[in-house]
Amino acid sequence: xxxxxxxxxxxxETTIRLVVGLIAVLLPAGTLVYLFLFKxxxxxxxxxxxxxxxxYGSLQLLAEVGKFLQKEDIVPQAADRLIFKLAPFVVLIxxxxxxxxxxxxxDLWFIDVDTGIFLGLAVSSISVxxxxxxxxxxxxxxxxxxxxxxxxxxxxxxxxxVLAVVGVIIQAGTLNVQEIVMAQATGExxxxxxxxxxxxxxxxxxxxxxxxxxxxxxxxxxxxxxxAESELVTGYLTxxxxxxxxxxxxxxxxTAAIFSAxxxxxxxxxxxVPGLExxxxxxxxxxxxILLGKMLLVAFFIFWFRFxxxxxxxxxxxxxxxKVLIPLSLVNIVITGVLKVVF
Amino acid sequence: MSxxxxxxxTLVLFGGLAVVLVGTFLGLGSLIRPRKATxxxxxxxESGVDPQGDMWSQSNIRYYVFALMFVLFDVEAVFIFPWAxxxxxxxxxxxxxxxxxxxxxxxxxxxxxxxxLLRWV
Numbered sequence: 151x152x153x154x155x156x157x158x159x160x161x162x163e164t165t166i167r168l169v170v171g172l173i174a175v176l177l178p179a180g181t182l183v184y185l186f187l188f189k190x191x192x193x194x195x196x197x198x199x200x201x202x203x204x205x206y207g208s209l210q211l212l213a214e215v216g217k218f219l220q221k222e223d224i225v226p227q228a229a230d231r232l233i234f235k236l237a238p239f240v241v242l243i244x245x246x247x248x249x250x251x252x253x254x255x256x257d258l259w260f261i262d263v264d265t266g267i268f269l270g271l272a273v274s275s276i277s278v279x280x281x282x283x284x285x286x287x288x289x290x291x292x293x294x295x296x297x298x299x300x301x302x303x304x305x306x307x308x309x310x311x312v313l314a315v316v317g318v319i320i321q322a323g324t325l326n327v328q329e330i331v332m333a334q335a336t337g338e339x340x341x342x343x344x345x346x347x348x349x350x351x352x353x354x355x356x357x358x359x360x361x362x363x364x365x366x367x368x369x370x371x372x373x374x375x376x377x378a379e380s381e382l383v384t385g386y387l388t389x390x391x392x393x394x395x396x397x398x399x400x401x402x403x404x405t406a407a408i409f410s411a412x413x414x415x416x417x418x419x420x421x422x423v424p425g426l427e428x429x430x431x432x433x434x435x436x437x438x439x440i441l442l443g444k445m446l447l448v449a450f451f452i453f454w455f456r457f458x459x460x461x462x463x464x465x466x467x468x469x470x471x472x473k474v475l476i477p478l479s480l481v482n483i484v485i486t487g488v489l490k491v492v493f
Numbered sequence: 494m495s496x497x498x499x500x501x502x503t504l505v506l507f508g509g510l511a512v513v514l515v516g517t518f519l520g521l522g523s524l525i526r527p528r529k530a531t532x533x534x535x536x537x538x539e540s541g542v543d544p545q546g547d548m549w550s551q552s553n554i555r556y557y558v559f560a561l562m563f564v565l566f567d568v569e570a571v572f573i574f575p576w577a578x579x580x581x582x583x584x585x586x587x588x589x590x591x592x593x594x595x596x597x598x599x600x601x602x603x604x605x606x607x608x609x610l611l612r613w614v
Contacts, residue, residue, distance in 0.1 A: 221526060226536070242511040308563070309567065313570060319577040393519055397518065490580055491585055
């Protein structure tokens with residue numbers, strides 16, 4: 151049990167967790183949008199990006215939320231109104247459940263269950279249902295096509311993502327995310343334990359598969375067939391306007407942040423940095439900052455690919471998942487298993 | 494309540510938190526935003542022209558095939574997880590067992606591949 155929270159009742163603890171959880175979803179999402187989507191993208195395209203609201207446009211996001219609050223909410227006449235309105239809730243629920251599994255320090259966690267990473271992968275796929283609901287209920291051809299493409303893509307890339315994580319689990323010998331971090335902190339690479347064993351080194355193939363799959367799960371370019379602007383307007387989001395659109399937008403970037411944090415936790419050692427004991431109380435203070443730093447590093451790569459590569463065609467996209475990534479991740483599992491048993 | 498059940502209660506509460514967040518935003522918006530729904534405005538968007546035909550139309554059968562394959566592989570993945578967490582204890586026995594399992598799994602994928610199900614035409 152936590153040092154800080156040791157003498158609090160369950161409801162007090164939970165209230166703190168809920169508030170921290172809310173911040174942990176919204177703050178990294180805002181950071182990613184401002185830092186990467188607004189600024190990095192602008193600099194890569196030789197422009198300045200938002201400059202007016204606050205110093206270097208840093209308050210632009212607040213201005214955007216203020217703008218969206220005033221937008222008229224249009225529900226198409228032909229739409230299935232109930233499902234249309236429920237869809238953003240489902241997407242955001244998936245995001246909020248996903249953040250639960252990520253620990254930010256030895257005593258800083260939302261839930262500490264033995265099925266941790268399995269739970270995370272399971273709830274991350276709830277958003278597929280939300281997207282399909284949005285596309286179907288909109289009663290628009292663009293939306294329906296976008297939703298079907300999104301579903302086809304998300305389920306195709308969920309498999310390599312899940313199978314890539316299996317390599318990490320074989321090495322760590324546990325499904326508990328906190329123990330996976332501990333196993334990386336105390337691990338050794340062929341007897342050398344100086345930097346622990348961040349699985350990005352021993353599971354490099356798994357890390358690459360995971361990153362590619364995450365990119366596709368977020369429907370970010372180059373995997374943005376579902377929302378391809380030049381052919382489908384905005385895919386399943388076509389009929390959404392104002393605040394409901396903003397909810398999907400928050401969901402997308404919050405999920406980007408959380409998936410980056412998950413990749414950092416599974417492959418880069420999470421809240422741990424070499425040089426200190428993994429159980430050191432100091433990590434309860436600096437852990438979240440270290441995790442944020444590693445998350446930004448992973449997110450940087452995700453957004454770098456996003457701004458650099460042109461879009462895949464639908465058939466290329468499906469073939470990459472089924473013919474390259476899934477066989478590769480199965481081979482990765484077998485090789486990791488053999489090495490684990492032999493050594 | 495046990496520590497275990499409390500964890501899952503936290504999970505339910507986090508789901509509730511998402512609902513509250515979206516509800517708060519939308520509720521706040523409904524106080525501020527204008528409501529002027531004209532008949533033209535609430536027609537489905539179809540690049541500016543009037544929408545034609547049935548919106549809930551039939552679509553490519555490919556998606557159905559991929560969904561079936563996904564169900565197959567996802568269920569298999571569920572079996573791999575507990576094995577992966579306990580491989581150290583199972584040792585060589587577990588390794589051979591899973592090698593056979595993954596071989597059969599790969600055979601299914603290879604079959605679908607040769608049948609041309611993975612080709613998108």
